[in-house]
Amino acid sequence: MTRAIVIGAGFGGMAAALRLRAAGFDVQVFDNQAQVGGRAGVYRKQGYTFDAGPTVITAPFLFDELWSLFGESRSEAVAFKPLTPWYRIRFADGRCFNYGGTDAELVERVRAFSPADTAGYQRLLRKVESIYKVGFEQLGAAPFHSASKMLAVLPQMLALRSDRSVYSFVSRYIQDEALRRVFSFQPLLVGGNPFHTTSIYALIQHLERKDGVSFAMGGTAALAAAMARLMEDQGVRLHLNCGVRQITVEDGRATGVLLDNEQQVSADCVIANADAPAVYRRLVPPRWRRKWTDARIRRQKFSMGLFVLYLGVRKQFPDLAHHTVLLGRRYKELLEEIFHHQLLSDDISLYLHAPTRTDSSLAPPGCESLYALVPVPTLECRQPSKAIDWTVAGPTLAARTLALLEDTVCPNLRDHIDVQFYVTPEHFRDQLRTEHGTGFSIQPTLLQSAWFRYHNRSEDLRGLYLVGAGTHPGAGLPGVLCSAKVLEHYFDEMRATA
C-alpha cells in the first residue's frame, strides 16, 4: 500500500487524508496541536464553547462528498442549519443591511436601501454566476502546476476581467457606497484586501446564493471532530501533539518526516497542510529550495493578521444576528493601513459571531458566547520601527473592541462578562506556525492566484504535495477542501513511486 504522510490536521489536511484513504493509501496525519481543525480549533471555558476560527459554512456539498467517499452521510454525523440573514452589515451611521435570502428577497433589500441600484444589482447577480462557473466549477479543483494550464485559461480570465479588483468590479454595477462595501467585503473572509483581490473572488457571492450560509450545529469544531472520527474509523492514523520539524529528502525526493521528538517516519509521499510559505521556509531543507527561496517568499503579499476577542457573557442580546459585520467610517483607508502601512488604527471594523442565536448548547442558559474578529497587521517586519508590541496593543485593542460593541449592538456588555480572552497574530505564528502570524496565508491577488500561487505539487521536491490556505485555489473552507480535491490528479504518480 502506498504510504502517505499528511502534515497538519486543518480542514485541508483532513480532507486530503480522507481522499487518500478512500483511494487505498496508508495514511498518517501529524499535527503539532492537541486538537484537530487547525485554525478551526475550539476553546471551552466555564460552560461556554467558542469556535476559534471559521464559523460561516458555504459549499456544504464539499463536506458531503467526503462522507460519500465511504458510503456515509455527513448529515448523520453533523447537522448544518441554514441561516437568514447570512450576515447583518451595520454601518458607522447605524443603518443596517440584512444580507441573505432568495434572489427576489436580495433584490428587494437592495431596492429598499438604494432604489437606483436595483437594476445594477440584478446585472451583478448574473455576472457573479458566470464568474463562479469559471472560477469555481472549472478552475477550483483543477491542477495548476504548469504554465500551459495557466495560458489555456488566461483568455477566460481576461474576458471576465480578473485583473480588476473585487471593489472595482462591484462599483461598475452599484453606485451606493454602503452597498459597494456590502458586496465587496467578502475577500476579507479569505485574507484579501477587496481593493487588491482579483475579481474572480466575487464568486463567493454566488457560492453564498447557491447553497446559502449554514452553521454546523455544535460549532465548526464539531464538524472538525466529526471529520477526525471519520478518518479514524476508516483507518487513518492521527497523531496529535506531534509536530514535524523537517521533511526528509533523498536525491530530491521527499522520503518522510522528522518529528519534533526526533523520531523519523518514512513514506512514499508527503502532503503538507501546514502554511505553505512556512513549509518551504521551515520544513524543506534549504539545499532543495530552488524556486521557493527566502528572497521569493519575502516578496510575497501576505494576508492580514487577526485579533480575536472571545467573550462569555451572562446575558443575551436577542436582537443580534448570528453573523454581524460592524463597518467603521473608513473602508479603503483602513484596509490600506492594515495591509500596507502595518498600522493599528483607532478606527476599527469587526466581525461578530453570536452562535447562541442558532445553537443554545454553546453557552449556559441565558448567556452568550461571542467572538469579535478584528483585522490587524501581521508580524511581518517591513519597518522595525512600526512593529506592534502586542503586550501593550492587546489590552488596548480589547478595550476599544468592547467599547465599540457596547456602543452599537451589545449595550452594557462590560457589566456582564464572565469569560474574556483574546489571541493576536503571535498565536497564529506560535501555535499554528503560520509565516508572520497571518490569519489566511498569502493574499488572493491576481499574481498570487492559480499558477502563481503555491502549487499543489511542489516544484522543489518530488513526492511533496501541498494543500491548504496558501495553495491553489486559496483560503476559506471551500478553498482548502478544493485543494484536497486537486490532489486526486496526482494519486497515480504518487502510487507509481511507491
Ligand SMILES: Cc1cc2nc3c(=O)[nH]c(=O)nc-3n(C[C@H](O)[C@H](O)[C@H](O)COP(=O)(O)OP(=O)(O)OC[C@H]3O[C@@H](n4cnc5c(N)ncnc54)[C@H](O)[C@@H]3O)c2cc1C
Ligand atoms: C478567525 C478565523 C475565522 C475564519 N472564518 C472563516 C469562515 O467563517 N468561513 C470560512 O470558510 N473560512 C474562514 N476562515 C478561514 C479558514 O478557517 C481557513 O482558511 C482554513 O481553516 C485553513 O485550513 P487549512 O487546511 O489551510 O489548515 P489550517 O487550519 O491552517 O491548519 C494547519 C494545521 O497544520 C498544523 N501545523 C503547522 N505546522 C506544522 C508542523 N510543522 N507539524 C505539524 N503540524 C503543523 C497547524 O498547527 C494546524 O493545525 C477563518 C479563519 C480564521 C483564522
